[in-house]
Amino acid sequence: MADIVLRHGYLITMDPVRTIIPDATVVIEGNRIVDLGDADETRMKQYSGSQILDAKNMAIFPGLICTHTHLYQVLLRSLGDDYGLEDWLNKMMFPLTKDLKPTEAYFAAQLGCAELIKSGCTCVVDNHQNWRTHDDCLRAMLDTGIRGVEARGIYDMDRWGFLHRDLIEDTEKAIERNEDLIRRWHRKANDRLHVWIGLQWAPACSDELVERACDLSRKYEVGISMHLHESKHEVDTWRKETGYTPIQYYNTKVRRFLDSHLLAVHCVWLDDRDVRTLAAQGVKVSHNPVSNMYVAAGIAPVPDLMRAGVTVSLGADGAASNNNQDMFEVMKTTALLHKVAARDPLAITAERVLEMATIYGAKALGLEDQIGSIEQGKKADVILVDLKAANVAPLNRVASQLVYCGKSSNVHTVIVDGNIVMQNRMLRSVDEIEAIENAQKASDQLVERNGFADMRSRKWISLPTKEE
Numbered sequence: 391m392a393d394i395v396l397r398h399g400y401l402i403t404m405d406p407v408r409t410i411i412p413d414a415t416v417v418i419e420g421n422r423i424v425d426l427g428d429a430d431e432t433r434m435k436q437y438s439g440s441q442i443l444d445a446k447n448m449a450i451f452p453g454l455i456c457t458h459t460h461l462y463q464v465l466l467r468s469l470g471d472d473y474g475l476e477d478w479l480n481k482m483m484f485p486l487t488k489d490l491k492p493t494e495a496y497f498a499a500q501l502g503c504a505e506l507i508k509s510g511c512t513c514v515v516d517n518h519q520n521w522r523t524h525d526d527c528l529r530a531m532l533d534t535g536i537r538g539v540e541a542r543g544i545y546d547m548d549r550w551g552f553l554h555r556d557l558i559e560d561t562e563k564a565i566e567r568n569e570d571l572i573r574r575w576h577r578k579a580n581d582r583l584h585v586w587i588g589l590q591w592a593p594a595c596s597d598e599l600v601e602r603a604c605d606l607s608r609k610y611e612v613g614i615s616m617h618l619h620e621s622k623h624e625v626d627t628w629r630k631e632t633g634y635t636p637i638q639y640y641n642t643k644v645r646r647f648l649d650s651h652l653l654a655v656h657c658v659w660l661d662d663r664d665v666r667t668l669a670a671q672g673v674k675v676s677h678n679p680v681s682n683m684y685v686a687a688g689i690a691p692v693p694d695l696m697r698a699g700v701t702v703s704l705g706a707d708g709a710a711s712n713n714n715q716d717m718f719e720v721m722k723t724t725a726l727l728h729k730v731a732a733r734d735p736l737a738i739t740a741e742r743v744l745e746m747a748t749i750y751g752a753k754a755l756g757l758e759d760q761i762g763s764i765e766q767g768k769k770a771d772v773i774l775v776d777l778k779a780a781n782v783a784p785l786n787r788v789a790s791q792l793v794y795c796g797k798s799s800n801v802h803t804v805i806v807d808g809n810i811v812m813q814n815r816m817l818r819s820v821d822e823i824e825a826i827e828n829a830q831k832a833s834d835q836l837v838e839r840n841g842f843a844d845m846r847s848r849k850w851i852s853l854p855t856k857e858e
Contacts, residue, residue: 392437393808394418398429399445399774400788404452404748404763408741410789416450418770421580421808426764443813447778448802449788452763453512453537453771454717455751457676458615458655458705461502461516461527462487462495465833466710469845475621475685479552482845483710487519488554489840494832495523499530501829504820505715506536506706509798512771512806513537513751513761515676515705517588517615517655521559521567528575531583535811535819537771539755540575541588541615542568544603549593550627558594565602572610582807584755589616592628592636600644607651613756614647615676619664620656621687637664641671648673653754655705657695658688665691669698674754677746679723681707689731692724693738703754704746718798721747725793740793774803 394417401414403426417425417437425436470482499516506514514536518527524542531538545553546561559567568587576585587603589595595616607614618636619625628636637660640647650672657668657675668675677692695702704724706715721743728738752762761771775796777785782795804812811819837843 392417392419392424392440394770394805394810395437395440395442396445396450396772396774397442399448399450400777401426401450401764402744402789402792403765404745405765414450416764416772418772418805418808421769423764423766423768423770423772426766443774443803445774447776449775449777449792450764451510451773451775451792452748452761453773453804453806454510454747455703455755455762456506456511456514456706456715456717456720457653457703457751457754458515458517458678458707459502459506459715460519460708460710461499461514461530462490462518462520462523463708463710464498464502464505464715464829465494465836466708467713469837469842470710471713472851473685475687476552476623478685478711482842484552484554484557486836486840486842488556489836490520490523491836492523492526494836495520495526496530497825497828497832499527500534500820501825502709502715503530503534503536503538504817504822504825506717507534507804507806507812507817508801508815509716509718510773510775510801510804511536511715511717512773512804513539513755513757515539515541515586515615515653515755517541517543517590519543519590520557521564524571525575528583528585532579533819535806535809537582537761537806539584539586539613540571541586541613542571543588543590544568544599545590545594546599547594547596553594561596561599561602564599565606569606569610572606572612576610576612580807584612586613586615589614591617591624592639593624597644600640600647604644604646604651613651613653615653615655617656618654619659620682622659625659635661635664637667641667650674650756656682656687656690658682658690660691660695665694665698665700668695669700674701674703676705676754677702677724678705678707678720679727680720681711683723683727684711684713689727692728693732696742701750701753702746703751704743716798717747718796718800721793721796740790743793744789770805770808772805773801776800776802
């Protein structure tokens with residue numbers, strides 16, 4: 391007996407030897423992959439009572455893994471367009487983040503998860519920044535069927551005057567609340583939901599908070615995420631005040647913070663010593679190329695990190711600094727950005743990008759034994775990508791075409807934990823029209839309530855030409 395059989399698809403397994411089977415069958419029982427191989431009739435006859443999905447002219451591929459976003463930022467799309475990072479944070483992000491209501495957080499996270507699913511993403515790390523509404527984001531993950539990690543955002547100080555006071559928590563309270571969230575949600579929904587610690591940013595976290603987060607991380611064996619070395623201003627100012635880069639500061643003052651539990655987000659402004667430190671300590675990195683470009687933060691030295699042995703995964707980042715949750719766009723951007731930055735077409739290949747979006751993403755979360763590839767015994771997080779589409783055909787090198795030709799609109803079916811959450815582009819767990827309408831109302835309320843309506847009608851911004 392089996393629950394789902396995918397047949398006659400072009401299977402890219404992402405297993406250790408990167409096996410590809412052009413005409414394949416994949417068999418799912420419960421939430422696990424129980425068989426895979428050539429699509430011969432003998433294998434097909436073994437399984438009865440199954441839901442058989444014809445995957446002809448489709449790629450069977452592991453679900454994409456987004457290792458960093460802020461789901462609530464769906465409500466803030468385009469409000470901060472064309473700002474640099476510091477202005478973006480001060481003038482738009484934090485003033486609106488502090489006033490987020492529970493229903494608004496839920497509707498934003500619901501739509502964000504829906505958009506991720508429609509782009510082939512089966513697992514996401516949400517770094518949520520308003521400490522009052524984490525449960526609402528988790529409920530949205532639960533309801534939409536996505537595999538989710540909620541990194542509970544924490545600030546306990548404000549060194550540089552960026553934050554609104556309503557976002558700052560007492561150190562002890564922050565740790566207590568994070569532990570409570572772990573106890574109530576971690577590994578719930580058949581182990582589909584996880585809870586981490588989201589230390590937001592070095593200038594907003596005391597050394598005591600970092601130490602306490604390390605204690606909590608080890609107690610429950612959960613990860614920690616932190617935005618690190620995102621902007622030149624951050625690194626330069628920190629070095630001026632302490633004599634160290636943030637990474638070298640922690641390597642000296644709170645050394646145990648830099649280890650395999652840490653997912654360092656962005657890592658744009660690194661020197662050679664920083665790269666060596668991350669590699670030596672086993673720190674994982676989430677690369678967010680679209681948002682780094684959007685706020686003109688810079689280009690992360692991803693090829694250098696990989697050559698040093700650092701696991702680098704991919705994140706979309708929030709829809710206020712991207713402005714979408716499209717993992718196919720992230721993949722293509724990653725490949726093109728680093729080719730042109732290095733002026734080397736082999737700086738990052740399509741195959742390496744697919745690894746970053748799948749098995750390296752799983753490694754970044756410590757889940758490589760469970761997800762990230764299609765192998766017998768692993769959890770059934772699988773997507774079908776339509777290859778018979780005008781933007782993809784004709785087929786020559788399918789793996790490359792997923793990166794350079796594929797779009798989120800080519801994702802046909804999404805399976806998470808053995809459940810079909812989208813089929814033939816139709817979401818099963820979410821009424822998409824209703825989700826869009828609810829998010830629009832929530833955005834309207836948030837923007838109007840805080841006096842930001844004028845940001846929706848900003849004047850036309852155009853650089854003058856020579857004639858003008």
